[in-house]
Amino acid sequence: MKLGKILSAILALAIILNFNGCSKKETGPIKIGVLLPLTGSKANFGEMEKNSFELAKEKINKAGGINGRQLQFIYEDDTGKPDVGRAGAEKLITVNKVPLITGGYSSSVTFAAAAVAQQYKVPFLVNTGSVDKITEPEAFNLTTKDGDKFYIYRLNPPVSEYASGLETLLSEVVKPKTVFIIHESTAFGTKGAKSFKKSAEKLGIKVLGVQSYSEGTVDFKPLLMNVWKKRPDVIYMISYVMDAAMLMKQARELGVKPKLFVGAGAGFTMPEFKANAGPASERVVSATLWHQTLPIKGAKEYFDNYIKKYGGNGPDYHGAEAYSAALVVADVLKRCNGDYSKENIKKALDATDMMTPFGPVKFTSYGKKIHQNKMRTYVVQWINGELKLVWPKNLANAKFEYPINWNKVWK
Amino acid sequence: MKDINLKFFTITKYEQIIILLTIIIPLLFYDSPYMQGLFIFIMMWVVLGSSWNLLAGYTGQVSFGHAAYFGIGAYAAGLPFMHWGISPWWGLLTGGITAVVLGYLLGIVVFKLRGPYFALGTLATAEILRIIFGQEEWLTNGHNGILYVTTWVDKYPYYFIIWAIALATVFSVKALMKSKAGFYFLSIREDEDAAKAIGINTHKYKNISMAVSTFWAGTAGAFYMIYMGFIDPEVVFALHNISIITILVGIIGGVGTIWGPAVGAIIMVLVQELFRSAFFGLAPQWISKVHALVFGLLVIFVILYMAGGVVGDWDLIVKKFRKFRLKKATK
Amino acid sequence: MEMVLQSLVSGLLIGGLYAILGIGMTLIMGVLKIINLAHGQILMVSMYITWTLWYYLGIDPYLSIFISVPVIFFLAEAISKYLLNPLIEKESILPENQVLMTVGIGMVLVELARSIFTSDYRSVRTAYSDKVWHLGKISISFPLFVAFAFSLVLTAAMFYLLMKTDLGRSIRAASQDKIAATLMGISSEKITIFTYGLGSALIAAAGSVFLPVYYLYPDVGPLFTIKAFVITILGGMGSTIGAIAGGLVLGIAETFGATYISQGYRDAFGLFIFLVVLVFLPGGLKRFTKV
Known part of the structure; x- marks a missing residue:
């Protein structure tokens, strides 16, 4: 019978799969x-x-x-x-x-x-x-x-510690009064935003707002306008690589000029970010877990x-x-x-x-x-088209470029 | 073996064999939780495919948004757990009912639409739900999802629960289609205006079909929550991975047939898994890269050459196969 | 005020781009009466053609229209001839078989792209990629403006084709009543094949002008498929003017929604409008424009 054949084939497969570890x-x-x-x-x-x-x-x-x-x-x-x-x-x-x-x-x-x-x-x-x-x-x-x-x-x-290196940079050098957080609506984005909000408040930086967007957004201008209306000192972004590039490109087009743009790792350190954002990637700072030039x-x-x-x-x-x-x-x-x-x-x-x-x-x-x-994290910055390690100071291979004259950088 | 005649439907001897096989085969794989896991997924897709088939294949309301009911069922199980620690197992009861309520409410809107407009309307509602469940963090925990440590490590209990749900789904469809309602469903599918003209309350019967269909889809969602122990909006409200795959399961197996979606589910899960695992590691690794491509080609092939699906065109397939063998023999 | 203006400008520019996507879809839906779920995937293929030409041969994305459009046109004609049209004669229980075929085609296109180009993100950089015009405090991105202007030209051309030429009249006839059109001596088979090709060629053009604004990966499509049919329903099936109006309305609604309500809900606004139109304004804007 056909059914018998099929059954014996299944049986054989079962035997193989049951005992193939032995x-x-x-x-x-x-x-x-x-x-x-x-x-x-x-x-x-x-x-x-x-x-x-x-x-x-x-x-x-x-x-x-x-x-x-x-x-x-x-x-x-x-x-x-x-x-x-x-x-x-x-x-x-x-x-x-x-x-x-x-x-x-x-x-x-x-x-x-x-x-x-x-x-x-x-x-x-x-x-x-x-x-x-x-x-x-x-x-x-x-x-x-x-x-x-x-x-x-x-x-x-864990994502809540991605920005630990960044915290010292902010508190010791930039000393911003206000920050606005933009994040992708994913588990990584929402968790990262929440924990950065906490650390910002701990450092005495006022969080002017937290706003999410969905991955693959074409037009970030409405979001950026709302952010810039509040004139934050720092804009903190948790984004994957291409969203990150779109955000910076459009920030440049709109003339959004805070003291510092900060990325939360993820996309901001990748070569594709620079390739797509072009001059808009210049002087952007990002937290990172690793960099090839680390000692x-x-x-x-x-x-x-x-x-x-x-x-x-x-x-x-x-x-x-x-x-x-x-x-x-x-x-x-x-x-x-x-x-x-x-x-x-x-x-x-x-x-x-x-x-x-x-x-x-x-x-x-x-x-x-x-x-x-438990690890320390680092801060990198895009300087003249290259990703440089700028913080902590004793490990850095380039000087942290700050303050930034956006009119000159973006031209 | 003999056919068993019940009040609402008959269980034919073939169906009895199928039921027996679905008990025996998984038991053969007693030492392979991996295979047991595959069987569980097959059964879950049987539930989803059959529930879609009732609404689309038999009643002609082609839903492109079954993820809405699957997702709401999953969240009906997950949300009370997240907020109040109520066991997600209650979802097996509440998931289906919640989905029916949602289906009724959405039906008020989408049943105003016909044909491709209905398809698009259902698709849009599922997408809107996906976005809402991702945004309203206070309610759903957003994209962080809901986590629940599953009750058992052993897979057999899960298998037999979803197996029972799958059988209930298939036989509820069979019973319905044997009843007067089933006849009305078919007449709505063939010509809704004509059905209305001969005095069928089409609105009522569309809602009945919708209610049964969404009930099982929601129950499948609740099961997913219990079994997987993790849900988030992108997973359970997925347009491609839930709504579209549900339709493809129905199409491959055979739209408007009782056992079609079941066969479709087996083919879908096994083909995907065979290629994804490169035939359990027996074939070269690169094969695993093309698993989605193979599935796409399979869909094209089935639609082009087996419009009725494997079950719907079974006679045709057998005939062709015989001809082929005959040709070979005469050579 | 400044924000309102900037939102309006942004919305209009994006809307222009949506409009080209919408015109392609509205033609296909109007004549073939199917939802083309491979729409976004065809856009993706066109973008890969554009990217390849730019990356290996240094051809400007705008110039590559002259290559991507014919290539996609013939690809789509083949798809329509060998994969979609044969289904019309086939007996099947559901009329949605063709729709599901487009799903299968879409899956195959994505996976082919992935096996050729991998999942890496690609983008083109040209001299004008970062060019911005400033009108007072309003900023206008140059490539986006080109896409917008291009969509206007294309729409005008389409309008002329549909209204003033015999071919266009045949297409419109087929979209209004296939049987009557056949009786009038129009080969409905040829028209459906041609329409699918034409609709896809429009998307191909959109892909080429869109690439400098956006970026590319194998899964880029589905988002735009959904936008395209939202526009089609908004504008009314088969209506070119409707598609333009629909595209602009969608662009503006999204932008204002994102500015004044919530960026996170951006993609939901269109879908919501879509449902409202489906239920309360069946036929879409076509009811007012009549064409």
């Missing part, structure tokens, strides 16, 4: 899962991170791998959607049987995937997803004392190797996060002494204390968060 040899490569958006609208960032993971893998394996065994990354495409990300994490855990997942790009996808990892008790080393709650055990019905039950670790700072060992080397291998303008902090996550993974696995069980890897993660091209990595607890790598 034939693993002890000498084969160690497989680690990576969750990234490789197709869909965020694929360009996913691609940059994947390239960086591969770059790191080559370096690690060339240097002898993990105690003699090779390292292998299994990529799962989350397509930028939380439900696919969830299914992808599940596949990595149950089909590929990886003992550790890393990656995690957009906040909502990372969060959904983190819930899966937590349920299966598989360690998840997040390297980009930035909403605060990812490393807050409270969101997973745990408390900050449950470190041994909490499987999420994060290499990158961190390996930063420049990573940046150059990336360009050598993949060409293009080179990676930004997203790539550095991924590259460093791969190095952390290798370090953690080396400290496992041959026992690559989930629990052992978790213990090794807890003990992590190392230097990466992205900065020092150590998972600590503070406030509501645990397993969070």
Whole structure:
């Protein structure tokens, strides 16, 4: 019977899928899962991170791998959607049987995937997803004392701390009285706006308003007119790269001239921002998590190797996060002494204390968060078409251009 | 096996086989939560596709905005949890009802419209809801979404819940279509003015169709909240990923057939997942990059060569296949 | 006052751009009686053609109209001939099969673009990209003004074509009553194929003049598809004048809504107007303009 044939085929598939994790040899490569958006609208960032993971893998394996065994990354495409990300994490855990997942790009996808990892008790080393709650055990019905039950670790700072480096620049040099906050209406944007509002109030800067817009807006002029009507000293923007460019272009057209335009990382540090905004990108300041000229060992080397291998303008902090996550993974696995069980890897993660091209990595607890790598952030500025590190002063490779004569800069 | 005759409809022996298979097959994959997850998604799309099919395929009101009801169902489960800590599980009851209320209210506007205007009207309402739910943070937590730590790690309970909902949806459509109402639905689809002329209260029956359809769509939304544990407006009110995919599920399987959307759901989920995972990692990686392309081509192919969908054109497909085999044999 | 004026100017300029998108859609909807959900994707393809010509050959985006328009015209004719028209004769339960076909076409176009160009953002930079005119305190962006002026010219040309030429009369006849038109000796098949090509060529032109103002990535389309049918309904199906009026009304409504109510709701204003028009003013502005 036909039905019998179909049934036996399904049965065979079931057997394969149920037991395909058992034939693993002890000498084969160690497989680690990576969750990234490789197709869909965020694929360009996913691609940059994947390239960086591969770059790191080559370096690690060339240097002898993990105690003699090779390292292998299994990529799962989350397509930028939380439900696919969830299914992808599940596949990595149950089909590929990886003992550790890393990656995690957009906040909502990372969060959904983190819930899966937590349920299966598989360690998840997040390297980009930035909403605060990812490393807050409270969101997973745990408390900050449950470190041994909490499987999420994060290499990158949460979005609320993106601007910490910027805060000192504002309070020590610019000393603005007022600020207006513009943000994209996404989880990243709203959370970032909220936390910057808090820090501004802490610094005694008056927040004149907070206004959101949807991604892909063509005409920002109404928004900018409303902002400029209030004459803020600083305009703070949380935007992705092309919205960022459109905002600056139209601000220039309207003649919006505050003391300083500040971007909250994300899009403002990317080469595409300058390419599209042109002269309007000049003297714009942005918080950033990383810059290739930072005096961190390996930063420049990573940046150059990336360009050598993949060409293009080179990676930004997203790539550095991924590259460093791969190095952390290798370090953690080396400290496992041959026992690559989930629990052992978790213990090794807890003990992590190392230097990466992205900065020092150590998972600590503070406030509501645990397993969070605490980092300082930096400030960059577009000066004569180049992105320069201007703050903190002792690390800077260019002088912070301030005050700014917009009439001259924009011409 | 024999057909089982119930008061409102019959369960044919084929349907009994299907029901049995949908119990047995997932049980075979007892050690693969990943596959179980896929089965859950298939069942969820069966619910959405069938609910759309009742309104569009049988009643002729082609909704391009089913995400509105799916989304409102999801938020009906999520909002009480977020604000007052009430378990989202209640959403399985309230989600459907909330969606019916919304459907009735929107119906006041969109049922004034016909054909492509109806399609556009429903599309616009879903988009407006998406924007409102993203903007009104005090009510919905905006784009930060609602998070709920799911009740079980094990997938079987979820599977059998959505399996029961899917069966209920399909058989409720079947029962309706066997009843007098079903006959009225069809006459509205074929010619609304003629239906009105012979004394059918078209407005009433369109609303009945809408109510049943939105009820199941809302229930599916509530299930999504419970199962996924995370929703935000861009996910549950999505134009492409919910509204359009719902229609494609119906089209691929067969519009205006009882089991069409179910078949469409299986094809949609499996084709997407096979390509996305590069045939479970057996094929080269680049294949995963084209999963959306393949799905688009599949849609074009089905519409061009199987206008009735896989179920609607089943006889035709079988015939062609036989001819093909015959040709091969004679060579 | 200054803000009102600036809003008005911004809205008008954006509205001009919307108008070209709208004219393309209104022709297609009027004659083929389908919602073209691949509208934005065709805009995207045209923008990629423009970008490629600029990036590799250094051709000015405005000049590339002469290439993008014919290319898209023939592409759209092929789509219409081989993918949309065959569906007319096919028996199917729902008349929306063609609409869903456009969904499939749109998906394929986006994914093809993604596999060729990746998901990276692209933009063109020309000498006039940042040019701004100042009228008192009102600022006018030069490329946006060009897009606006261009849309006026294009509309005038379309109007002439539809009103004064035989071809135009055939198109209008087909859009009013297909059967009667066929009886009068108009080949409705040819007209539908031509109209889809023409409507798409208009979008192609819009894509080329729009690229210097905006930017480009594979998923750029859907936002503009929605704008285009909002305009079509606002203006009335098949009405060129209606589409222009609709485009301008939408542009101004969005801008004023964004200025005085909320930027976050910007995209909802158009949809809301759209629903109101659908329900309370079926036929749109065409009811007043009659053409």
